[in-house]
Amino acid sequence: xxxxxxxxFLILATLAAQPSAAPAPTPEKPRPQPVSxxxxxRSFEQLTARVRPAVVQVFTTSYAPIADESEAAGTTTSxxxxxxxxxxxxxxxxxxxxxxxxxxxxxxxKVQVRIAPDSEELAGRRSVLKPMGRTHxxxxxxxxxxxxxxxxxxDATGLPYLRxxxxxxxxxxxxxxxxxxxxxxxxxxxxGVVSAVxxxxxxxxxxVYVQTDAPINPGNSGGPLIDSLGRVVGINTxxxxxxxxxxxxxxAVPSNIVKAVFEQIRTDGHVRRGRIxxxxxxxxxxxxxxxxxxxxxxxxxxxxxxxxxxxxxxxKIGDVVLTMNGKPVENARQLEVGIxxxxxxxxxxxxxxxxxxxxxxTIPVIEREDDPMRFRGLVxxxxxxxxxxxxxxxxxxxxxxxxxxxxxxxxxxxxxxGSSESAANGLKPGDVIYTLNKTPVVSVTALVAALDHLKAxxxxxxxxxxxxxxxxxxxxxx
Numbered sequence: 001x002x003x004x005x006x007x008x009f010l011i012l013a014t015l016a017a018q019p020s021a022a023p024a025p026t027p028e029k030p031r032p033q034p035v036s037x038x039x040x041x042r043s044f045e046q047l048t049a050r051v052r053p054a055v056v057q058v059f060t061t062s063y064a065p066i067a068d069e070s071e072a073a074g075t076t077t078s079x080x081x082x083x084x085x086x087x088x089x090x091x092x093x094x095x096x097x098x099x100x101x102x103x104x105x106x107x108x109x110k111v112q113v114r115i116a117p118d119s120e121e122l123a124g125r126r127s128v129l130k131p132m133g134r135t136h137x138x139x140x141x142x143x144x145x146x147x148x149x150x151x152x153x154x155d156a157t158g159l160p161y162l163r164x165x166x167x168x169x170x171x172x173x174x175x176x177x178x179x180x181x182x183x184x185x186x187x188x189x190x191x192g193v194v195s196a197v198x199x200x201x202x203x204x205x206x207x208v209y210v211q212t213d214a215p216i217n218p219g220n221s222g223g224p225l226i227d228s229l230g231r232v233v234g235i236n237t238x239x240x241x242x243x244x245x246x247x248x249x250x251x252a253v254p255s256n257i258v259k260a261v262f263e264q265i266r267t268d269g270h271v272r273r274g275r276i277x278x279x280x281x282x283x284x285x286x287x288x289x290x291x292x293x294x295x296x297x298x299x300x301x302x303x304x305x306x307x308x309x310x311x312x313x314x315x316k317i318g319d320v321v322l323t324m325n326g327k328p329v330e331n332a333r334q335l336e337v338g339i340x341x342x343x344x345x346x347x348x349x350x351x352x353x354x355x356x357x358x359x360x361x362t363i364p365v366i367e368r369e370d371d372p373m374r375f376r377g378l379v380x381x382x383x384x385x386x387x388x389x390x391x392x393x394x395x396x397x398x399x400x401x402x403x404x405x406x407x408x409x410x411x412x413x414x415x416x417x418g419s420s421e422s423a424a425n426g427l428k429p430g431d432v433i434y435t436l437n438k439t440p441v442v443s444v445t446a447l448v449a450a451l452d453h454l455k456a457x458x459x460x461x462x463x464x465x466x467x468x469x470x471x472x473x474x475x476x477x478x
Contacts, residue, residue, distance in 0.1 A: 043228075044177075044191070047177070047226070047228070047230055048177070048189050050230050051162060051177075051179055051189075051224070051226055051230055052116060052179065052187055052189070053115075053116045053160040054090055054091040054159075054160045054161050054162045054224075055088060055089070055090055055091075055116070055179045055180065055187065055223055055224065056088070056089045056090065056091060056098060056113050056114060056115050056116075057086060057087075057088060057089075057113070057114040057181045057186055057187075058086060058087045058088060058089045058098075058100050058104050058105065058111065058112075058113055058138070058152070058222060059084070059085075059086050059111070059112045059113075059114070059135075060084065060085045060086070060087075060104065060105050060108040060110065060111050060112075061083075061084055061108065061109050061110040085104065086104075086181065086184055086219060087100060087101060087104030087105075087180075087181070087219060087220075087221045087222045087223075088100065088104075088179070088180035088181045088219065088220055088221060088222040088223030088236070089104070089113065089152065089222045089223070090162055090179075090222070090223065090224040090232060090235070091115070091159050091160060091161040091162065092161055092162065092163075092164065092232075092262060093159075093161050094157060094158055094159050094160075094161050095156070095157050095159070096136075096153055096154040096155065096156045096157070096159060097141070097151060097152070097153055097262075097266060098113060098138070098151065098152040098153070098154065099149060099150070099151055099152075099222070099235060099258060099262055100149075100150050100152060100221075100222030100235075101148050101149065101150065101221045101222040101235065101237055102143045102144065102145055102147075102148045102149055102150045103148055103221065104150065104221050104222045105140055105143070105150050105152070106143070108140065109381070110137075111137070111138040111139075111140060111152060112135050112136065112137055112138060113135070113136050113137075113138045113152060113154050114132065114133050114134065114135045114136075114186075115133055115134055115136065115154075115156075115159065116133045116160075116187065117132075117133045117134070132186075136154040136155065136156060137154070137155075138152040138153065138154050139152065139153045139154075140152055141153050141265055141266065141269060142265035142268075142269040142270050142271070143265075144261045144265065144270075144271040146207065146271075146273070147207060147253055147257055147258075147261050147271075148237055148238075148253065149235065149253060149257075149258060149261045149262070149265075150265075151261075151262055151265040151266060162224060162226075162230065162231070162232050163231055163232065164231065164232050164233075164255045164258060164259045164262075165227055165229070165231030165232060165233045165255050166233075166255065166256065167197075167210060167233050167234060167254035167255040167256045167257075168254075168256060170194050170197045170210060170227075170233055170254075171194065171197065172193075172194055172195070172196060172197055173193050173194065174193060174194045174227065174228075175191065175192075175193055175227075175228055176191070176192060176193065176194055176212055176214055176225050176226060176227055176228075176233065176234075177189055177190065177191050177192075177214060177225070177226045178190045178191075178192070178212065178214040178215065178216050178220060178223065178224075178225055178226075178236055178250070178252075179223045179224050179226060180216075180219060180220035180221070180222070180223025180224075180236060181219045181220070181223070182215075182216070182217035182218065182219040182220045183217055183218060183219045184219055185219070188220075190214050190215040190216070191214055192212050192213040192214030192215065192248070193212065193213060193214075194210060194211070194212055195211040195212055195213050195248075195249070196210070196211035197210060198210075198254075198337075199211040199251065200333065200337075201251075206336055206337050206340040207253075207257075207340075208254065208257075208337055209234075209237070209251040209252060209253060209254070210225065210233065210234045210251065210252045210253075210254050211249065211250070211251055212225060212234075212250050212251075212252060213248040213249070213250070214250060215248070215250075216236050216239050216250035217239070220236045220250075221236060221237060221238070222235060222236065222237075223235070223236045224236070225252040231255075232255050232258070233252075233254070233255045234252030234253055234254055234255055234258070235252055235253045235255075235258050236250060236251075236252045237251055237252055237253050238250075238251055239251070256341060257341060260341060260343060264343070272343075272344045272367050272368075273340065273344070273367070273368045274339065274342050274343065274344045274346070274365035274366060274367060274368055275308075275309075275339065275365070275366060275367075275368045276308070276309045276310045276339055276348055276363045276364075276365055276366070277304065277305030277308025277309050277310045277311065277366075278301055278303065278304055278305070278308075278310045278315060279301070279302050279303040279304075280299050280300065280301055280302060280321060280332040280335050280336070281299070281300055281302045281332050282298060282299060282331040282332045282333075283297065283298050283299060283300050283320070287300065291318075293320060294320065294353060294356070296320070296322065296353060297320035297321065297322050297329075297353050298329065298330050298331055299320065299321040299329050299330075299331060299332050299335055300318065300319070300320050300321070301315060301316070301317055301318065301319040301320075301321065301352070302317065303317060304316065304317055308366075309363050309364050309365070309366050310363050313361050313362060313363040313364070314359075314361050315350065315352070315361055315363065316354065318354070319352040319353070319354050320352060320353040320354070321335060321350055321351070321352055322350075322351040322352060322353055322358070323350070323351040324338050324339075324348060324349070324350055324351075325338070325348060325349050326349070339365070342365045343365065344365055344366065344367045345364070345365065346364075346365045347362050347363065347364050347365065348362070348363045348365060349361070349362050349363075350363065383444065384416065384444055385444075386444065386447055386448055386451070387448070388448075388451040388452070388477060389427065389451070389475065391415050391416075391417065391427060392415075392416045392417040393413040393414060393415055393416060393433070393444055393447070394413065394414045394416050395413055395414075395442075395443055395444060396410070396411060396412050396413070396414065396432070400414060404432065406468045407432065407465070408434070408465055408470060409434050411434070411440055411441070411442045412432045412433055412434045412441055412442075412465075413432070413433045413441055413443075413444065413447060414430070414431070414432050414433075415427055415428065415429050415430060415431040415432075415433065416429060417429060426473050426475075427462075427464075427473070427475075428466065430466070431464045431465070431466050432464060432465040432466075433447070433462050433463075433464050434462075434463045434464065434465065434470075435462065435463040436450050436451070436460065436461075436462055437450075437459070437460060437461055438463075451477070454477055455477070456477055457477070458477060459474075460474070460475045460476075460477055461473065461474050461475070462475060
């Protein structure tokens with residue numbers, strides 16, 4: 001007798017439901033308990049409360065180029081006028097040393113700093129509206145235009161301050177917070193991540209930046225970029241924007257560069273940057289094949305400065321650089337940036353490969369020639385102005401002569417800064433003006449007076465020194 005079809009399927013289902021032999025379960029590892037949203041929020045609140053008192057607001061009164069529209073002639077000229085600005089800064093010591101951006105205090109005739117009210121001033125207050133805080137007159141200890149950093153000092157002690165972190169440990173995607181005073185809104189904080197740990201904006205520029213999407217706006221300049229431990233990992237410096245507001249592309253000077261600049265300015269009042277006298281290139285497949293280079297190493301020494309520190313220490317053209325101070329060197333830009341961060345009188349250790357043999361060489365770092373923009377901090381925006389040339393100048397004296405050892409004459413003016421007019425006439429910062437129409441230039445007032453005696457269209461020729469060479473420069477007077 002045939003079994004019903006449904007009974008056949010019932011038996012199959014029953015068999016399938018029987019437990020099968022299985023290996024003994026392994027004990028599960030304890031899993032970390034997830035952090036609740038409330039706990040995460042509380043952590044950010046505590047971090048903000050700890051950081052905020054060390055973030056200051058910087059106010060400046062300065063002289064800067066302003067556009068002057070001439071209705072009669074329909075032309076625009078560049079003059080210098082009083083302007084007011086503000087930015088941010090961060091206290092790095094309890095006795096009032098502050099780091100901010102150079103462009104925040106540039107040309108500042110008066111700099112003031114407002115610090116947050118302390119716990120005693122806030123005692124007993126329950127309102128969400130806090131008092132304005134104390135304002136101090138600040139002294140500009142020194143500036144570094146290359147990194148766009150400045151160090152200020154206020155006369156106070158026992159102040160809250162933050163510590164600098166190690167920007168080399170930053171990782172892409174790491175949470176960071178930007179503190180400052182965007183658009184003048186005091187004591188603001190925004191949060192984001194590290195978008196890139198070492199962004200180089202121009203191929204020839206040794207400066208690198210931390211890129212972040214934490215909202216940064218005008219007024220945030222000079223404020224700190226903070227990691228989750230409350231350490232300063234960068235100083236917010238500028239943004240890329242098509243609208244003028246934050247578009248999630250902000251840049252901060254890495255804290256390791258900040259530390260080097262801060263310590264030098266605090267000690268010496270200026271920054272000295274070093275060099276070792278080599279030019280290196282990244283090894284490409286073409287270079288490796290044509291020069292029969294080994295598989296090991298990514299950077300080759302293409303040139304060595306004669307009698308420079310590297311040559312005197314044994315570095316040779318053709319050496320393959322493996323490491324610098326124990327860290328692998330992956331490309332020539334990394335090597336250049338690494339040397340850029342070294343302080344003068346420090347030493348750099350390079351491991352190089354030469355003829356199949358590995359050699360370790362220790363090279364002293366010597367001072368790099370100063371850039372021509374170093375004179376800008378020595379001028380008075382009113383007394384040192386030459387309006388018809390659109391420049392600020394410094395008269396040569398014994399101190400200036402020491403900074404320019406290759407001067408051809410003992411008199412003259414050094415171009416410290418220029419505007420669009422100076423660029424149109426071909427003048428550049430660092431140029432030394434010796435004569436105007438063969439008449440020696442001995443002072444700012446003498447040059448201004450001589451130019452005032454010339455009419456529009458009159459021939460005018462300056463004798464200048466640039467890069468150690470004398471040259472004549474024709475200028476157009478309008």
